[in-house]
Amino acid sequence: MSTKTARWIFYIGTLISLALFLVLTVDTHRQIQTLTHADRLSEQVVAGKRVWQKYNCNDCHTILGFGSYYAPDMTKVYWRRGSEGIKAVIRSPETFTTWRKMPRLPLTDKELENLVAFLQWTSEIDNQGWPPQDQKLRAGAGQAVALGVSPGAALYQAKGCFACHRLYEAGGGAGPDLTHVGSRLSYETIERILTDPRSGNPEATMPTPPLSHEERYQVGHFLAGLK
């Protein structure tokens, strides 16, 4: 090969790749508006993104799979915990985290609202179904809702029970699997646990769920029905 050929390889190779890359970048800008629902990118969501950056959450948590790998991915955390669940973790991380800790961060109420709006918007990004574990969880949640017992099932998801309990092969493993909890526990027992997890068992580690009286009734009946 002569130096001249080598130089041509350099110029042509670079230009082809660059041209393709720039054309696709322009097209991506066009399509990403739809894929990310840019019309829902409200001021509140943008303010939430600034909160996310201000507290450097991203150097512990990944989001869209990018960042540090020290803590759970935040892309679909809204599915796992819902708005109340997210707020509860950030307000008192020490009650929700286990052997690996998250810092107590001084977010104002307004910052917290904005942050939740940002995470909700993020969970709606159409990103080819990543991450797989949350995709599975959503399928499990779908199955639960399909039992026809919502709104208890919907609350189960929104209040973050999936974070610690498995249901139809989906969810975390910190607490017992609840797929057949109704065959083990009566409605009254469940209701009592949800009011105060330490009522029956003083050693219990489950944090008191953020449920109103009415919500406890609905979640309790949903769970008691899972035989």
Added chain:
Amino acid sequence: MPLAYPSQRVAYPYFVVALLLFVLQVIVGIWLALSYALTIPQWLVDLLPFSTTRAVHTNLLVLWLLLGFMGSTYFMAPEETEREIYSPTLAYIQLLLLVGTGVTALAGFVFGWTKGKPLLEIPFPLDYLVVVGALIFLFNVGMTILRARQWTVIQGSLFGGLVFLAVMYLFNLPFYANLSIDWYYWWWVIHLWVEGAWELVAAALTAWILIKITNVPRATVEKWLYVELGLFLFTGIAGTGHHYYWLGAPSYWLWVGGIFSALEPVPILLMLADAWHYLRNRRSEIKGRLVFTYAVGMAILHFVGAGVWGFAHTLPQINYYTHGSQITVAHGHLAFFGAYVLLNLTFFYYAMPKLKGLTLFNERRGNIAFWWLSITMSVMTLAFSVAGVLQTHIERIMGLGYMTAQAQMRLSFAILAVLGVVFLGGVLLTVVDLMTLRPGPSAKEAA
């Protein structure tokens, strides 16, 4: 042997600062591994969270590697252009500015002053000072080249790579409202650095050293340099798409990113073949072996870390499960080490003796340190990979949740913390050796 050009001396303080920051970076790395393995008490997590120490670890890495590249460029430019550096004073000012900015940024992280974007945490207005430092550097090197008017492919690759590097950093400056677009351009900095601009710099510095220590004619080296650069940019630019699979971009990136990035190992393999070939033509008048050992070690671990470990998770079918896991970390460590840490150390071992006026130096400690570092980092990569496979399987395939998987990975991180201490020993040996090079051939070579 005195320096060919007195202004090459400006490289010395760059190298010294780089080496000291390297030591700090590794110490912080050990703390990161401990944070994974142990339960850090809540009060300490509140005081000095993992997020802060991780930013310190990675920013120190980038800072010292770039200072090393800059020092290497200042060392090489006079010999390559046959001219003194345009302004040694500017070179010292630039060093002070960049180190001052870097140290301010690191201290700022500890007090929560951050841009909050991984690897690019340096906040406004410090990020603009980084740009000023880069501009001074490019001006100084550019003027040196310009005044010499002796165009070579090596100069072009080096200077082109440096300009490319600086331009890409600009995409980090704005605030992006849309998270997906934010990450889209984040990769223009990170990917187009390590798989584009930095590769050009690396290829140029390697080619230059090979010309200096072998009998291969410059024309041959420069011809292959063209081919390598062409392949790097052909595969690397569109290969950026391997980061666009899951961020909300259109699905054609699965094809474009997958195909182009799968070809990225090819130019790295070519560099390995090159180094192998050329080094059989060592110059007889060069007695020392250590620079050769380093150059070959770099070519091999560059290929393993970037080429093999990169390829392993670059196809979308695999990346769907491994994305953002400890597999990524395993690859990140060996690729950075093999390609850019060893490049800097190769250059330091070539240049330091000359900066100290030595022709031959005792290579025993340097040799031990080379094997110590390379073996430890390879084992560390395996430990990260074991953790990554566990995470991928338990969290992603079985769907058992993040913390369930992490519980199974604690042992890997305990081992990693120990390996980190061993690695630190190798780093200290290297730094002490480079700072106190002793004259004379080793006993074995004299015999």
